[in-house]
Amino acid sequence: MVNLTNYPYLEYEPSKIAAGIIAFVIGLSLIIWIVQSIQSHFQPRRISVLILMSHVAMFLQFILRAVLSSSTLNSILIYTIMTGFLAAGQRVIIICNYDFLIQVRCNLTGGP
Template sequence: MDDLLLYPYPTYIANKTVAGCVAAMVGISLIAWFIQSCQARFRPPRISFLLLASHLTIVIELIVRATVPEDRQNSKTIFIIVNSLFALSQRMIIISNYVFILEVHYVRSLSSRLILIGAISCAIMSAILMVPINMLSFDPEKINASFLFRKLSASFLFAVAILFYPVWYWSKTVKDMTMQAIILVIVSSTLCAIATLFTIIQSIPSFYDQTYSHEVWFYALQIAPIVFAHFAWSVFHPKRSLVSSEPLISATGDDLSRL
C-alpha cells in the first residue's frame, strides 16, 4: 500500500473546463428528458423520476467538480459528495433497466415484484457498503479493510448489472418490444455493465492507484458510460419506445396508467 500515499484521493487536478462542458452536455439531456416526460405526464412514473433524478445527480456532481477550488478538491467532504452523487446516478440507471422491461407487459406478478425488489436491494446494499468505505478510507491503518468493502460493494453492483440479461430473457418481452426499445435496453445495460466492471477494477489496490492518477480514466470509463446512457434514454424516451399492454394515455387524453 506504499504507493497509495494520497488514498483515497486522486493524484490529478480536476479539469474544470472539461467538467463544465460535460455538465452542459448532461444538462441538455436532462432538459430533453424533462420535456418529454412532461409531455407523457411522467408516465411510466418510476422510470420518469428515476432517470430525472439520475440526470440531476450527475449534473450536480460535475458542477461540483467544475467549481470547487483546487486547494479543496482533495478534501474529505468534497470527495464523499462527488462519489455519492455519482453512485446514486449510476444505480438509478441500472434499476431503470429492470423497470423498463417489466413495463413492456405491464407486469405486476409476484415474481416480477420480487425481481425488482431484489435488484433494488442489491443496489441499496452496494450503496450501504460505501459507508464503511468512506469511514475506513481516511484511516491509513485501515486501508486494507476499506478495499475489502470496495470489492463487496462493486461486486453487488456488478451482479445487478449482469443479472439484468437473464432477467430480460426470462421476461420474454423481446418479441413485444419496439426496435427503439431493444436498442435502448441494449445500449443502457451494456454501458452500465462497463461502468460497474470498471468499479470492480478500481477496487483492486494497484489499479485504484493507476486509475486515480489520470483523469482520463474517470471520464472514459465512469462518466462516459453514464452520460451516453442518459442520452440513449432521452433519444429513445419511453413515450416513443415503450409499447405497453397498459396504455400510458388514452385517445381522449385520460391517464390510464397506474403506479
C-alpha cells in the first residue's frame, strides 16, 4: 500500500552536501559555457538561450536543495518552485536537442 501522508512532499531526506557539489559543478559548467558562447558570439542564438535557461533552472533547483532545511523543503510553495525548476530544466534540454537536430538537417539539405 502507498503511504500518502507526506504527499506531495519529498519522500527522502535530500543530501545537502551532494546537492551543493552538483550545484557547484553545474555553476562551473554554466560559467565555462557562457565564456565559450561569448567567444562564438552566441551562435546559434536559439540554442544558446535554451541552454542558458536550462543551466540556470537546474542550478537554482540544486541551490535550493543545498540551502533550505528539511522543514522548509516540506512546504507547498518550495515544493512547487523546485518541481518547476526541475521540469523546466529537463524539458528545455529536450527542446534544445530537437532544435539542434533541425538546424543540422537544414544545413545538410540546404533548406528548411
